[in-house]
Amino acid sequence: TKLLTRRTRNPHKLPYPPGPKPSAIPFVGNIPDMPTKDEWFKFTEWGKQYGPLMMLDIMGEKMCIINSAKVATELLDQRSAIYSDRPGMVMVKELMGWEFNMGFQTYNAEYKKSRKLFHAGFNVRASDEYQPIQTRELTHLLSKLLHSPEAFDEHLRASTGAVIMMIAFGYTTVENDEFVRIAEEAQLAMVSAARPGAYLVDVLPFLKYIPEWFPGANFKKVAREGWELAQDLQNKPFAWAQQQLDEGKARPSFFKTLMESKGLASDDPEEEMRIIKKASAVMYATGADTILASVLTFFLGMLYSPDVQKKAQEELDRVVGTDRLPTFADRESLPYINCIVKETYRWELVIPLGVPHRLMENDVYDGYFIPEGTTMIVNQWGISHDEDMYPDPQAFRPERFMNAKDVKEGGPREPNTIAFGWGRRICPGRFLAENELFLHIATTLACFNITPVTGADGEPVIPPRDYTSGLASRPKPFPCNITPRNNGVVDLIKESVAALEEN
Numbered sequence: 001t002k003l004l005t006r007r008t009r010n011p012h013k014l015p016y017p018p019g020p021k022p023s024a025i026p027f028v029g030n031i032p033d034m035p036t037k038d039e040w041f042k043f044t045e046w047g048k049q050y051g052p053l054m055m056l057d058i059m060g061e062k063m064c065i066i067n068s069a070k071v072a073t074e075l076l077d078q079r080s081a082i083y084s085d086r087p088g089m090v091m092v093k094e095l096m097g098w099e100f101n102m103g104f105q106t107y108n109a110e111y112k113k114s115r116k117l118f119h120a121g122f123n124v125r126a127s128d129e130y131q132p133i134q135t136r137e138l139t140h141l142l143s144k145l146l147h148s149p150e151a152f153d154e155h156l157r158a159s160t161g162a163v164i165m166m167i168a169f170g171y172t173t174v175e176n177d178e179f180v181r182i183a184e185e186a187q188l189a190m191v192s193a194a195r196p197g198a199y200l201v202d203v204l205p206f207l208k209y210i211p212e213w214f215p216g217a218n219f220k221k222v223a224r225e226g227w228e229l230a231q232d233l234q235n236k237p238f239a240w241a242q243q244q245l246d247e248g249k250a251r252p253s254f255f256k257t258l259m260e261s262k263g264l265a266s267d268d269p270e271e272e273m274r275i276i277k278k279a280s281a282v283m284y285a286t287g288a289d290t291i292l293a294s295v296l297t298f299f300l301g302m303l304y305s306p307d308v309q310k311k312a313q314e315e316l317d318r319v320v321g322t323d324r325l326p327t328f329a330d331r332e333s334l335p336y337i338n339c340i341v342k343e344t345y346r347w348e349l350v351i352p353l354g355v356p357h358r359l360m361e362n363d364v365y366d367g368y369f370i371p372e373g374t375t376m377i378v379n380q381w382g383i384s385h386d387e388d389m390y391p392d393p394q395a396f397r398p399e400r401f402m403n404a405k406d407v408k409e410g411g412p413r414e415p416n417t418i419a420f421g422w423g424r425r426i427c428p429g430r431f432l433a434e435n436e437l438f439l440h441i442a443t444t445l446a447c448f449n450i451t452p453v454t455g456a457d458g459e460p461v462i463p464p465r466d467y468t469s470g471l472a473s474r475p476k477p478f479p480c481n482i483t484p485r486n487n488g489v490v491d492l493i494k495e496s497v498a499a500l501e502e503n
């Protein structure tokens with residue numbers, strides 16, 4: 001009947017957007033056509049074949065793939081009143097307990113309240129207030145990179161985790177931190193399950209009633225383990241922060257601000273507490289891994305383009321000099337570094353397919369009928385590699401943004417208007433994330449050379465651009481050399497760390 005109603009609401013019998021022919025097997029639709037990993041490559045290819053708006057049938061459910069920024073803007077931004085819901089995601093939300101994550105919530109009253117809190121905590125001005133925390137942690141990071149550069153992956157992970165824990169709860173992480181471990185594991189379980197179409201239970205929700213021992217029901221075991229992690233993620237840091245507050249020891253944080261500005265989220269104290277608890281847990285879950293992925297991409301990018309690194313260092317030496325570290329105050333005077341930030345967001349995407357939106361009413365676009373309930377996926381990776389917009393898209397080339405024309409005059413679109421999503425669901429952490437990536441790039445390049453390791457044959461080893469597959473994607477571990485540029489920076493790092501200790 002659902003299908004019938006939809007048809008009757010298409011009075012002009014408009015066609016659906018084009019797409020590959022569904023399978024001859026009943027109900028299966030385009031399932032056999034769906035890639036099982038790195039979907040963005042296939043979606044980009046399909047975009048060339050079927051155009052910027054195409055449709056797939058996943059066992060009766062409609063899924064649109066958007067392959068151009070223009071269509072994404074015209075639908076998800078300009079018609080955001082009806083394109084801001086999220087699809088069911090049974091596996092992640094119901095079975096793994098990630099319903100607490102505002103990013104997956106249905107577009108309802110509670111969601112809007114959470115979003116308001118996030119906006120209060122992370123708008124441009126509020127994000128700037130977290131700069132001292134970011135500066136402090138990144139200075140420690142430089143010292144760790146100096147002492148054990150081979151463990152850079154670990155150091156970056158620890159520092160992005162530390163920043164977000166301090167911002168979220170005023171919590172100082174320690175080595176092998178329990179809260180960081182919980183968040184990492186919970187996140188890992190969630191991102192692999194949240195990949196659109198990863199679990200059949202998302203399209204056949206009744207499968208959730210199958211007991212775990214049933215052959216083929218492995219997803220239930222995965223779900224149960226994920227559920228426990230999601231509970232810990234919400235409860236453990238929250239209990240710690242609550243205790244600090246009760247004992248009058250709480251440091252400034254997102255959590256503390258929310259607890260003290262009563263009534264910001266809701267007039268009902270119980271509801272408000274619930275929303276604050278979820279919002280603080282989400283912060284950690286969404287803010288650590290994403291920033292880490294973008295920083296790792298920057299390191300990888302440097303291995304691909306040594307001349308970019310040299311040019312950036314020239315700019316840093318000229319503008320900042322060599323007797324202090326770059327700071328946020330230098331940002332406006334470092335155009336080339338800012339272009340590296342942009343290119344990092346474009347070259348490889350933290351969330352290659354965005355987070356799916358769900359259409360809340362029937363719609364018509366460009367003569368095509370899109371029924372209510374359609375899942376909308378934006379191929380953000382594909383859009384960021386459009387050859388017309390970004391010639392030689394596989395090259396890491398920040399110059400494409402230097403003195404570039406405005407997008408209205410045919411210039412390249414700013415990658416931060418693609419990588420962070422669309423409309424009312426656009427990433428609320430984007431200002432915080434951009435600040436942090438900027439400081440990572442500026443301070444790392446001011447102090448170090450990032451170079452490929454040498455292989456057995458004496459040749460430099462450029463690691464492949466091999467990324468994990470999932471909702472969020474990051475480079476798989478790769479080796480690189482991180483060496484201080486000169487003795488001066490070694491002293492500079494030591495002095496900067498000492499100055500922190502004094503404060």
Ligand code: HEM
Pocket residue numbers: 102103104105115118122282283286287288290291294350351354355356357419420421422423424425426427428429430432433
């Ligand atoms: C490089 C860093 C990051 C990238 C590339 C990124 C990207 C994204 C994208 C693509 C979305 C989905 C937008 C859409 O539905 O169209 C999103 C949503 C979200 N992000 Fe981020 N993000 C980053 C960092 C952060 C940080 C640091 C935080 C927290 C402080 C955060 C919190 C969120 C939340 C809460 C949502 C859900 C928004 C909603 O559904 O209304 N993100 N992000």
